[in-house]
Amino acid sequence: MHYVKAKGILSKENGMNLYRGCTHGCIYCDSRSTCYQMKHDFEDIEVKENAIELLEDALKRKRKRCMIGTGSMTDPYIPLEMKLGNVRKALSLICEYGFGFTVITKSDRILRDLDLLQKINERAKCVVQMTLTTYDEGLCRKLEPNVSTTGERFAVLKEMRDAGIPTVVWLSPILPFINDTEENISGILELCAEAKVYGILCFGMGLTLRDGNREYFFGKLDELFPGMKERYMRAYGNQYIIDSPDSKRLMHLFHQRCGQYGIVHNNEQIFTYLHTFEEMHAARQLSLWD
Numbered sequence: 001m002h003y004v005k006a007k008g009i010l011s012k013e014n015g016m017n018l019y020r021g022c023t024h025g026c027i028y029c030d031s032r033s034t035c036y037q038m039k040h041d042f043e044d045i046e047v048k049e050n051a052i053e054l055l056e057d058a059l060k061r062k063r064k065r066c067m068i069g070t071g072s073m074t075d076p077y078i079p080l081e082m083k084l085g086n087v088r089k090a091l092s093l094i095c096e097y098g099f100g101f102t103v104i105t106k107s108d109r110i111l112r113d114l115d116l117l118q119k120i121n122e123r124a125k126c127v128v129q130m131t132l133t134t135y136d137e138g139l140c141r142k143l144e145p146n147v148s149t150t151g152e153r154f155a156v157l158k159e160m161r162d163a164g165i166p167t168v169v170w171l172s173p174i175l176p177f178i179n180d181t182e183e184n185i186s187g188i189l190e191l192c193a194e195a196k197v198y199g200i201l202c203f204g205m206g207l208t209l210r211d212g213n214r215e216y217f218f219g220k221l222d223e224l225f226p227g228m229k230e231r232y233m234r235a236y237g238n239q240y241i242i243d244s245p246d247s248k249r250l251m252h253l254f255h256q257r258c259g260q261y262g263i264v265h266n267n268e269q270i271f272t273y274l275h276t277f278e279e280m281h282a283a284r285q286l287s288l289w290d
Contacts, residue, residue: 001045001080009054013275015069016055018086020046022074024106024147027220028173031073034212045080052089059097065124066277068094071104075147082109091116100125100277104170108148108156114163121165125278127198128160131170134179135187142224143175150191157195166198168270171254173207177231180205180244182253189257199264199273205250206243214238 009016021042022031032042040046048054070076076087091113094101101120103110110117110128120126130153134140140150148156160167169192174180185205192200209217221229236242244250258265264273
């Protein structure tokens with residue numbers, strides 16, 4: 001890891017990344033793409049040494065409370081977080097100042113902070129987002145080698161359910177010829193139904209490949225699935241959008257099952273929900289703490 005001094009911490013959309021880079025090793029990771037101009041090795045985690053001070057200053061200056069998000073570029077619950085605790089420090093500030101919070105992760109390390117997530121949800125609103133790609137645990141270990149398995153993430157979703165914290169699942173990416181099967185999609189959706197997730201974000205049955213992540217992905221295909229790289233090259237060349245040949249059928253299955261289970265499956269509706277800070281709810285809850 002290495003430290004940098006950041007100029008700011010919150011984006012215009014109130015998102016933050018306390019770290020840059022990742023050690024989860026997911027073979028398809030878009031954050032490896034050269035367009036993000038990361039000037040250090042991806043596994044060499046960049047730590048914003050002044051992030052907590054910047055966050056507190058930003059929260060103090062906010063005229064209106066809102067949802068604060070993290071995890072869009074780097075999973076905040078990388079192993080290094082358990083040593084540094086920057087996410088927990090940020091959560092404490094978000095809770096103290098009465099803001100809402102949402103996070104995207106693949107790690108059951110988030111359970112360390114369940115107490116703060118519950119407090120935020122009681123005072124305002126907290127939504128935990130978790131990526132699920134692969135129902136089969138063995139395949140999951142290949143695609144996402146250094147992170148919690150699907151079963152472990154499912155356990156997190158159930159704990160959040162029992163704690164009254166709403167959850168959203170990202171069903172992405174789906175890799176053609178690897179996990180683009182009815183068995184895989186159905187298995188994941190059954191887990192989501194049991195965990196009573198609020199919604200599932202799905203942008204199609206496939207993935208995107210940009211310069212940087214394409215090369216890494218193809219290298220891993222050669223290592224883990226001999227002959228698969230050549231199959232991809234024949235089918236897709238250097239395309240950016242890689243759709244499964246079964247995309248139409250699998251998307252129909254996705255929408256049908258979500259409707260059957262009562263899970264929100266409209267992306268726009270889910271994003272609106274994630275970004276909406278429920279001020280009336282927060283005001284009622286905050287009055288209990290006065």
